Amino acid sequence: MKQLSILAKIENQMERFSPAEKKIAAYILGHAELVPNMTTKELSRNAGASEASVVRFCKSIGIGSFTALKLALVRELTIADMNINDFSIIEKQDAPYDLFNKVTYVNKAAIEATTTTIDKRELEKAAEAIVNAGKILFYGVGGSAASAMDACYKFTKLGYVSAMSLDFHTMLPLAANLKEGDVFVAISTSGRTKDVLEISRFAKKQHATVVAITKLDPSSPLYKEADIKLCLPDVEQDYRIGSMASRMTQLNVIDALYLITFHKVGSRVIEKFHETREEVVRLRR
Incomplete structure (x- = not known):
């Protein structure tokens, strides 16, 4: 029925x-x-x-x-x-x-x-952890991998040591070299993706702060285990033709974190922004 x-x-x-x-x-x-x-x-x-x-x-x-x-x-x-x-x-x-x-x-x-699922206090905690991070790793698989790649690119522009890989075995040594004060951003709509969970747990063993970008589901392992939870609305079925709306919500949160971080550290990176821009323009010619 x-x-x-x-x-x-x-x-x-x-x-x-x-x-x-x-x-x-x-x-x-x-x-x-x-x-x-x-x-x-x-x-x-x-x-x-x-x-x-x-x-x-x-x-x-x-x-x-x-x-x-x-x-x-x-x-x-x-x-x-x-x-x-x-x-x-x-x-x-x-x-x-x-x-x-x-x-x-x-x-x-x-x-x-x-706006109905993001907790203001969790967002502030995530922003503080990222601003003070020595290194930031991003990881997602499937549709979430595109969001992880976008995040890695953005935070590299801000001068952070930022990395991600589509390959699980490449992520392992990256996570092994995390330390206290570093941040691991786990991106998984379901909060149950095995590869993401395993790397998240490994990152926690290195005393890194685990930030989860995942749907609001208190029963999911990622939600339970993450240090900081940036929750997304549940807007897609599991049986679907592709990650669409869920990917857009992930990218929206990442853009917000990027802008928040730029607002805090912009004065010390603006010169490099201009240098990068000038080089991009030169290479177009």
Whole structure:
């Protein structure tokens, strides 16, 4: 039996809700795309109900928290409705420009949803660890490898000793030479990729700080074991044609870390930036 979507569940249970919960349900059904970026206080104010009613509403529909509700809505709006990343796409007759618009919408919604999963304190801890790092290693496999490569390139531009490899056996000696104060950035959407987990554990043995860029899933090994967690929304099925929205959320977090770091160390690297730029321009001629 197919499980009901969160919006369908809310609609089906409307008659069972208390008057305050009905106000919240009506608001969510009419403004589902806005709710993932709201706080409990904002939803209660817009719906004309108390914050306590929002909490009770979440429990009434079988979801433990408002954060969980927002994540469920994000997944439903970006994946279930658009349905662009599973094999059923071959059954549709979408024009190229229609698919472009759908991909754009899904990627945009996924990135915006990251504001509901990133913990401000964890982001600040990650920024501090990276700014003070002697060496930074990045590692991801599959679709996450592209994000690791992009991160390595960006932080090399900032003057850091930064490295990554697509090969597991090349990563082992790189991780073996980490030490306290260095940072290992593990990138895995599922948080269960074996190669990423093994290198992360090896990096921890060297007393490096492990920063995980992974989906918000407290049951995943990477989430449990990382020193710092930069959490992403769960926006893709495991059975898919490729890493799309998940990769965009990873790159968005990496861009943010890069900008935060540049903001802190920019004054000491700006001269090298200019030198690099001049050399790039010269080589174009």
